[in-house]
Amino acid sequence: MYQGWFRLFLAALVVYAHYFPNIGNTGKYAVFSFYLVSGYLITAVTCGRYSDGVRGFAAFLVNRVLRIYPAYIAASLFSLAVILHAPDVAARISPYMHVPDGLTGWLPQGLIFGALTPAGKADALFVPVVWSLNVELVYYILIAGLLGRSLAVCTAWWWASLAVALGYGVFGDIDRHYFSFVSPSISFATGAMLYHHRGRVFRALHGAPILRVFVGSLAAFAVFVFWPEPIGAYLYAVRGLSLAEVQARLWIVDAFWLVLLIVPFAAASLMLSLAPTPGANEQSRRAARLSAFCGDLSYPIFLLHWPVLVLVTALFGGSGGFGPERERIYSVLALPLVMGLSALVVLLVERPMATTRARVRLAA
Numbered sequence: 001m002y003q004g005w006f007r008l009f010l011a012a013l014v015v016y017a018h019y020f021p022n023i024g025n026t027g028k029y030a031v032f033s034f035y036l037v038s039g040y041l042i043t044a045v046t047c048g049r050y051s052d053g054v055r056g057f058a059a060f061l062v063n064r065v066l067r068i069y070p071a072y073i074a075a076s077l078f079s080l081a082v083i084l085h086a087p088d089v090a091a092r093i094s095p096y097m098h099v100p101d102g103l104t105g106w107l108p109q110g111l112i113f114g115a116l117t118p119a120g121k122a123d124a125l126f127v128p129v130v131w132s133l134n135v136e137l138v139y140y141i142l143i144a145g146l147l148g149r150s151l152a153v154c155t156a157w158w159w160a161s162l163a164v165a166l167g168y169g170v171f172g173d174i175d176r177h178y179f180s181f182v183s184p185s186i187s188f189a190t191g192a193m194l195y196h197h198r199g200r201v202f203r204a205l206h207g208a209p210i211l212r213v214f215v216g217s218l219a220a221f222a223v224f225v226f227w228p229e230p231i232g233a234y235l236y237a238v239r240g241l242s243l244a245e246v247q248a249r250l251w252i253v254d255a256f257w258l259v260l261l262i263v264p265f266a267a268a269s270l271m272l273s274l275a276p277t278p279g280a281n282e283q284s285r286r287a288a289r290l291s292a293f294c295g296d297l298s299y300p301i302f303l304l305h306w307p308v309l310v311l312v313t314a315l316f317g318g319s320g321g322f323g324p325e326r327e328r329i330y331s332v333l334a335l336p337l338v339m340g341l342s343a344l345v346v347l348l349v350e351r352p353m354a355t356t357r358a359r360v361r362l363a364a
Contacts, residue, residue: 001210001273001274001275001276001277001284001287001288001291002210002211002214002272002273002274002291003037003270003273003274003291003295004290004291004292004293004294004295004296004298005273005291005294005295006037006218006269006270006273007034007037007294007295007298008294008295008297008298008301009218009221010030010033010034010037010298011030011297011298011299011301011302012301013026013027013029013030013225014026014027014030014031014129014301014302014305015301015305015335015338017030018305018306018309019305019309019326019328019331019334019335020326020328020331021243021326021328022229022232023228023229023231023232023246023247023250023253024225024226024227024228024229024253025174025253025254025258025259026225026226028174028178028259029224029225029259029262031132032184032187032259032260032262032263032266033187033262033263033265033266033269034132034136035135035136035139035184035187035188035191036187036188036190036191036194036263036266036267036270037191037266037270038136038139038140038188038191039139039143039148039187039188039189039190039191039192039194039195040191040192040194040195040270040274041191042139042140042143042144042148042191042192043143043148043154043191043192043195043196044195045060045063046060046143046144046148046149047148047149047195047196049361050063050144051149057144057145059360059361060144061141061144062360063357063360063361064137064140066353066356066357066360067353067357068112068133068136068137069112070349070350070353071299071300071303071345071349071350072112072127072130072133072303073110074345074349075126075127075300075303075304075307075345076109076110076126076127076130078304078307078341079097079126079127079304079306079307079310080099080109080126082307082310082311082314083097083098083099083126083307083310084099085311085314086310086311086313086314087099088319088320089310089313089314089318089319089320090307090310090320091320092319092320092321092322093306093309093310093313093320093321093322093326094128094306094310094322095322096121096122096123096124096125096128097124097125097126097128097306097307097310098124099124100123100124101123101124105122105123105124108122108125108130108134109124109125109126112130112133112134112137113134113137114134115130115131115133115134116131116132116134116135116179116181118181120179121179126307127303127306127307128306129302129303129306130303131179135181135184138181139184139185139188143188143192147188147189147192148192148195151196154189154192154193154196155193157185157189157192158186158189158190158192158193160185161185161186161188161189161190162186162189164182164183164185164186165183165185165186165260168183168256168257168260169255169256169257169260170257172256172257173256174254174255174256174259175254177256178256178259183256183260186260186263187263187266190263190267191267191270194267194270194271198271198274201271201275202271202274202275202276205271205272205275208275210272210275210277211277213272214269214272214273214275217265217268217269217272218269220265220268221262221265221266221269224261224262224265225262228250228253231250232246232250235249235250293346296346296350297339297342297343297346299350300341300342300345300346300350301338301339301342303345304338304341304342304345305334305338308334308337308338308341309330309331309334311334311337312330312333312334312337313327313330313334316330316333318330
């Protein structure tokens with residue numbers, strides 16, 4: 001019932017990480033949590049309405065294209081227009097926001113595939129976060145094709161992913177291995193395993209005050225994510241340390257194992273957000289509709305927040321900047337526009353496509 005709220009919470013963490021100077025790895029925690037949510041949801045549809053072999057797999061792929069690409073294409077065109085309007089501001093806010101040099105640079109802008117390769121991110125990305133969609137699409141295919149279809153295969157995948165995650169936790173470099181197809185496997189595999197064991201989890205939660213426990217899980221999640229911020233603010237504002245000195249003092253926040261540790265926090269919040277709640281009165285139905293709309297908002301917010309920041313900065317005469325150099329007033333001004341444009345994408349792009357997707361589901 002509360003899954004939409006959880007997804008909106010994660011999208012808000014991504015926006016915070018990109019809009020405001022922060023010491024921790026807020027955005028990385030959110031992205032790995034999004035991977036876990038996708039692992040659960042893709043396994044659910046794969047083992048449910050798209051379980052009919054090759055036909056079901058083909059219908060699944062069509063449905064995913066209709067789910068991912070329309071909003072993404074709309075965001076890409078909007079971002080391209082912003083880049084053409086204010087190329088210097090765009091480049092200063094994100095070094096990836098520029099017009100590609102050749103054909104190979106244009107392909108990832110439309111296909112998504114190629115936004116991330118084993119060598120790293122593409123040089124130009126109209127929507128800078130699209131590399132993570134590339135990761136998502138690869139795992140959608142793997143989960144729907146094999147990894148999520150049976151408990152036995154999923155269990156083997158989870159144990160292998162855990163072994164890989166432990167290796168990354170000890171030897172991984174956060175700046176290099178975060179942008180990878182391999183390190184997120186533990187998040188997707190955990191989401192898939194949670195689906196296969198959902199009955200046991202929901203039985204354990206039976207009779208619990210789900211809303212209160214869910215809010216508590218988000219609070220614990222937030223504490224885990226934000227604990228470096230007050231310490232960093234104290235060292236910077238009170239002790240007078242430079243940002244580089246603060247980061248040196250809080251070196252532990254760049255340990256990759258900390259990012260991987262978000263998985264149990266995300267798993268707890270996700271299952272609580274999905275847990276059945278007793279009763280089905282009008283108030284609960286309204287709450288469910290609001291939660292669904294919040295979940296719908298999370299994807300366009302994720303896509304649009306970078307180009308909106310560029311647009312607002314350019315319109316108000318700002319010069320842009322990366323990280324601590326960014327002018328925070330423009331980040332604040334951009335927030336309501338991000339929400340408004342995201343709502344328009346939901347109403348004008350995603351809702352009309354929902355009818356076509358429903359026909360695909362019925363055909364499956």
